[in-house]
Amino acid sequence: METPIVVQDVHKSFGKVKALHDISFTVNEGELFGLIGPDGAGKSTLFRILTTLLLADKGQATVNGLDVVKDYKAIRKIVGYMPGRFSLYQDLTVQENLDFFATIFNTTVAANYELIEEIYVQIAPFKDRPAGKLSGGMKQKLALCCALVHKPVVLFLDEPTTGVDPVSRKEFWEMLQRLRKKGIAILVSTPYMDEAMLCDRVALIQNGRLLEIDTPQHIIEQYNKPMWAVHAKRMYPLIQDLRSFPETESCYAFGEYLHLTLKHGEADLDKLQAYLQPKGHEEFSMHPIQAGIEDCFMELMKSEKV
Amino acid sequence: MRTIFFILQKEFLQIFRNRGMMAIIFLIPIVQLLVLANAANYEVRNLAIDVVDQDHSSWSQRLVNKLTASGYFKLHRQTFNEKAAFEDLQLDKADIVLMIPRHFERDLVREDKASLQLLVNAINGSKAGLANGYANNIIRSFNQNIRTEWLALDGRNGPAIIEVTYSNWFNTRLDYKVFMVPGIIVVLVTMIGAFLSGMNIVKEKEIGTIEQLNVTPIRKHHFILGKLIPFWIVALFELALGLLVGKLVFHLPMVGSLWLVFLFAAVYLWVMLGMGLLISTFTETQQQAMFIAWFFVIVFILMSGLFTPVENMPHWAQVLTWFNPIAYFVKVIRMVLLKGSGWANIQIYLLIMLAYAVVMNGIAIWNYRKTT
Numbered sequence: 001m002e003t004p005i006v007v008q009d010v011h012k013s014f015g016k017v018k019a020l021h022d023i024s025f026t027v028n029e030g031e032l033f034g035l036i037g038p039d040g041a042g043k044s045t046l047f048r049i050l051t052t053l054l055l056a057d058k059g060q061a062t063v064n065g066l067d068v069v070k071d072y073k074a075i076r077k078i079v080g081y082m083p084g085r086f087s088l089y090q091d092l093t094v095q096e097n098l099d100f101f102a103t104i105f106n107t108t109v110a111a112n113y114e115l116i117e118e119i120y121v122q123i124a125p126f127k128d129r130p131a132g133k134l135s136g137g138m139k140q141k142l143a144l145c146c147a148l149v150h151k152p153v154v155l156f157l158d159e160p161t162t163g164v165d166p167v168s169r170k171e172f173w174e175m176l177q178r179l180r181k182k183g184i185a186i187l188v189s190t191p192y193m194d195e196a197m198l199c200d201r202v203a204l205i206q207n208g209r210l211l212e213i214d215t216p217q218h219i220i221e222q223y224n225k226p227m228w229a230v231h232a233k234r235m236y237p238l239i240q241d242l243r244s245f246p247e248t249e250s251c252y253a254f255g256e257y258l259h260l261t262l263k264h265g266e267a268d269l270d271k272l273q274a275y276l277q278p279k280g281h282e283e284f285s286m287h288p289i290q291a292g293i294e295d296c297f298m299e300l301m302k303s304e305k306v
Numbered sequence: 307m308r309t310i311f312f313i314l315q316k317e318f319l320q321i322f323r324n325r326g327m328m329a330i331i332f333l334i335p336i337v338q339l340l341v342l343a344n345a346a347n348y349e350v351r352n353l354a355i356d357v358v359d360q361d362h363s364s365w366s367q368r369l370v371n372k373l374t375a376s377g378y379f380k381l382h383r384q385t386f387n388e389k390a391a392f393e394d395l396q397l398d399k400a401d402i403v404l405m406i407p408r409h410f411e412r413d414l415v416r417e418d419k420a421s422l423q424l425l426v427n428a429i430n431g432s433k434a435g436l437a438n439g440y441a442n443n444i445i446r447s448f449n450q451n452i453r454t455e456w457l458a459l460d461g462r463n464g465p466a467i468i469e470v471t472y473s474n475w476f477n478t479r480l481d482y483k484v485f486m487v488p489g490i491i492v493v494l495v496t497m498i499g500a501f502l503s504g505m506n507i508v509k510e511k512e513i514g515t516i517e518q519l520n521v522t523p524i525r526k527h528h529f530i531l532g533k534l535i536p537f538w539i540v541a542l543f544e545l546a547l548g549l550l551v552g553k554l555v556f557h558l559p560m561v562g563s564l565w566l567v568f569l570f571a572a573v574y575l576w577v578m579l580g581m582g583l584l585i586s587t588f589t590e591t592q593q594q595a596m597f598i599a600w601f602f603v604i605v606f607i608l609m610s611g612l613f614t615p616v617e618n619m620p621h622w623a624q625v626l627t628w629f630n631p632i633a634y635f636v637k638v639i640r641m642v643l644l645k646g647s648g649w650a651n652i653q654i655y656l657l658i659m660l661a662y663a664v665v666m667n668g669i670a671i672w673n674y675r676k677t678t
Contacts, residue, residue, distance in 0.1 A: 051521045077523045087518035091323055092316070103312040104522050146518075 002065030004029055004154045004185030005050065010059035012045055012208075019045040021208045023059070027154075027187055032180045034199030035189040036297065042208040043189040044084050047158045050187070051081045064153050077105070080152035082143045084159045084189075090132025094123055094142055097131050098149060105150030112151045115182065119145050119175055137168025144175065155179065157188040161195065173198045193294040202293075204300055211300045216293050223296045225249075226265045229257040229289045232281040245275050252298055259295055260286075309524060313532025317506075321536060330502070335494045335544055339551050343487045350436045354382040356391040356400040363411035369448050373404070378440040392425070401427050402437045414452070476561075476644045483556045488639040489612040491548035495571060496607070496632055498541040499578030500599050507533050507586035508595040526674060534579045538572075545571050561646035570638050570652060573659045577631045580666030587673040606632040631662055 005027035012020040020042045027033040035043050048054040050061055052072035061068045063075050088097045098120075102109045113120070119141050126134060131142060140160050147155060157176075161169040173195065180186055180200070188199070196202045197216045204211040212219060232238040239258055242251045247268040249261045262268040276284070321327050355373065359366050373379045382400050385391060394400035405423035414420040424441055428434035477484050510516040519529070545568065552558035582599060589595040609623060610616075610632040616624055627633040634655050641647035 053517065053520055073523070076521050079521065081518065081521040083514060083517045085514040085517070087514040089316070089320065089515055090513065091320055096316075096319060100312065100316050101518075101522070104309055104519075104524050106308070106523070 003027075003062075004031070005033075005061070005063055005187060007046075007050070007061045008059055010046070010049060010056045010061055012042075012049065012054070012056050018208050020049075020056070023205075023208075023210055025203055025210065025213050027185050029185055030180055030183045032176055032186045032188065032198070032200045034196050034202040035187065035205055036191075036193055036196050036202050037189070037205035038191055038301075041205045043205060044158055045208075046205075047081075047084075047156055047187075047189065051079060051156055052076060077150075078153045080147035080150070080155045082140075082147045082155075082157045082160055084162070086139050086143060088131045088139075088143055088146060091130055093128050093130055094134070095127040097142065097146060101146040102149045107150050109149060112149055115151055115179075116145045116148050118178065119148075122171075135168075137164045137172070140164055140168070140172060141175075144172070148179070152184065155184050155186045155188075157186065159189055159191065161190060161192065169195075193297050194292075196293045196297070204297055206301050219296045220291060220293055223291045223299060225261050225291070227289055227291045227295060228260045228286050229254075230260050230286045231257050231284070233283040234281070237279070238281055238284075241276065241279050241281075245272060247271055250298065250302065252295075254294065259289070259291075309528045310532050310535075313524070313528060314535060317532060317536040321540070327502075331498070331540055331544065332547075335548060336551055338494060339487065339490055339548055340555065342490050343483050343556060350433055350440075351378060352380045353378055353401040353433075353437050353440075354394075354399060355379040355441075356383045356385070356394050356403045357381065357406065358385055358388050358391045358403065359406045360386055360408045361406050361410035365411040365414065365452060366406045368452075369406070369445070370404075372448050373441065373444050376440065376444055378437075378444075395425055395427055398427065398429075401433070402441060404441070415456070484558060484644065485640070486612075487548075487552045487556050487558050488643050489610075489636050491545060491552060492610075492632060492635045492639055493607055493612065494548055495541045495545050495575065496578055496603060496635075498537055498544050499575045500582050500603050501596065502540070502582070503534055503537040503579045504582030504584075504586040504589075504595045504599055505592045506537070507583065508589050508592050511586075512591050526671070530583060530671060530674065534576075534583065537582075538575050538579060541575050541578075542568065542571060558643065560643050562642035562648065566642050566647075566649065566652060567639055570635065570642075570656055570659065573656060573663060574631060574635045576663035577659060577666050580663060580670050584666060584670035584673060587670060587675075603632075606630050609633065610636045612636050631659065634659060 003026055005025075007026070008024050010020055010023040011018075023042075023046060025033075035046065037043055045054065049056045050063060050068060052068050052075050055069060064078055066075050066078075068075060089100070092100065098109050102111075109116075109120075123134075123138055123141050123145065126138060131139065134142060144157070144160065147157070161172055164172065169192075176186055176188065177198070190196075199216065201213065201215050202219070203213040214222075230238065230242065235253070235256075235258070239251060239253060242248055242258060242260060247263045249263045251258055251260050253259075262272065321331075357370050357373075359370065370381070370384070374381050379402070383391065383394060388405070391400065391403045391405075395403055403425040405425070407421065407423075410420050410422070422445065424438065426434045426438050510519065549558070549560070549564070549567070553560065581602065582595075585595050585598050589598060609619070609627055609630055611627065612632070616627050616633060619627070638647075638652050638655050641651060
């Protein structure tokens with residue numbers, strides 16, 4: 001069995017903008033590989049190179065052992081691709097879209113029904129509805145179905161959960177987990193860092209460069225700084241105060257808490273207390289927490305910028 | 307082959323599901339044919355004429371009667387007052403003013419010579435030209451009549467008069483619609499071919515479906531044929547519909563073989579579809595495709611000989627029409643329908659169209675990329 005995806009030293013520029021710079025990674029069989037990065041990081045460009053829609057300036061990439069430039073025809077037969085933008089026919093019904101994509105891959109929905117069954121049963125009640133009239137979550141499920149209908153070896157999902165409600169997002173990721181168990185290698189990109197934990201391995205991409213490739217657990221383990229969750233009645237003055245505190249290393253808002261790290265860790269706690277005392281924040285609370293994957297990414301992205 | 311069939315199936319599904327498209331296919335052509343064929347009429351009738359008759363003789367009266375009886379002129383005002391007539395001309399109420407001076411009849415009899423004056427409102431040049439021409443013709447024939455009458459009265463032999471009789475071939479009653487309807491049918495078929503095909507391909511780019519489609523085993527030629535054939539069929543259907551309406555409503559003569567018309571249209575359409583395809587290869591949105599197609603089609607139509615005869619154009623413009631596919635189709639459809647031209651007469655045009663189709667589609671396919 002060939003390695004599903006191998007990317008080596010891929011570069012791509014659009015004019016003066018370096019969209020991708022020296023990208024290398026591999027995705028192994030049955031692996032769910034996450035590409036995490038903000039908008040404009042180069043995720044979609046990388047997807048388009050791997051799905052043979054775009055030529056890289058430099059470097060090689062293979063999908064299932066096939067070169068993306070020379071063997072593009074063969075690649076197009078064995079990959080499933082879900083573009084970042086909803087790309088099915090909005091004026092065709094769910095069933096018609098599925099049938100169309102099955103037939104152009106020279107197969108039928110029935111032939112690979114076992115693979116898409118789980119997802120299909122969820123959209124089946126709407127099978128006579130035009131795809132354009134589905135909810136965001138349903139659209140993504142349909143798109144996934146269409147990408148799977150020809151039983152691909154490798155699946156490329158470009159931001160499949162962007163603009164999808166949290167429940168559908170969760171369901172979507174559960175489906176990906178099950179697909180992975182069926183041996184399909186999946187490359188998925190997302191701007192949501194919390195989704196990184198659901199991947200086998202993740203690559204953090206920013207400004208066209210890969211910052212880190214590892215399992216989510218490893219990335220968290222490497223992050224060994226003590227961190228506190230801070231809360232007060234009025235958050236805005238608090239974040240301002242904390243950021244202007246000279247010993248603060250980072251301070252980001254995460255939900256209803258601020259995640260704070262200090263330059264000298266616990267040694268700075270007394271100073272902080274003395275600093276905050278006169279500011280008189282109401283309902284102030286502060287407790288140590290375990291850093292999450294998002295904290296790690298924030299840290300990585302910050303160090304890259306510096 | 308199977309793939310093309312599936313794409314065709316999908317395309318027709320989308321066409322028939324799109325209400326706007328259905329209106330474009332079924333309603334607009336009929337309306338356009340009915341309206342345009344009736345409105346695009348170059349015959350000038352019922353020109354408003356003001357007669358300033360200062361003579362009031364029997365001959366002046368006869369002249370006025372002859373003018374109004376011709377059907378070309380409708381008496382708007384008869385007056386002595388030059389000023390009133392001139393005002394009508396200025397207010398656009400009269401198209402032409404005939405001045406009959408005092409002693410018109412007397413001068414004609416005594417001095418063998420009289421003059422008349424025509425004032426023509428020449429804002430619309432061609433209308434003015436026609437009005438002037440009609441009036442001159444009628445006056446000349448009036449002149450001849452009175453001369454023969456008068457000379458005969460005189461007992462002398464009048465001069466020999468050359469009388470010209472004529473008959474109109476291919477369009478006996480000079481029915482303008484018979485001339486226009488085939489041309490308008492060409493325009494309808496052209497619109498479908500050039501606009502809809504290109505816009506349809508660009509639409510896939512615009513809504514992003516092309517991205518999904520490109521990462522499938524669909525081959526370039528599958529996609530292109532799958533996109534063009536539906537509109538080829540629709541346009542041929544449009545031709546049949548147009549001819550049917552032409553026959554039923556305008557009694558369009560169909561002297562030649564309809565098969566030839568359809569054969570020519572079938573080839574011609576590949577030129578237009580190729581143009582649509584070519585435009586779609588370098589545009590990103592339907593609007594862009596529409597405007598570029600519009601630019602070319604308008605130029606092609608105006609220079610096709612549909613409205614103004616190609617022979618009247620300056621030489622350089624005539625040379626340009628050699629490259630104008632619409633001009634060929636307008637010419638051929640009129641030749642076959644009105645004149646009954648056969649294979650021998652149109653085969654050269656068909657070959658030109660064929661060459662054109664090959665070149666156009668060749669460039670388009672060469673320029674078409676499945677990648678971005």
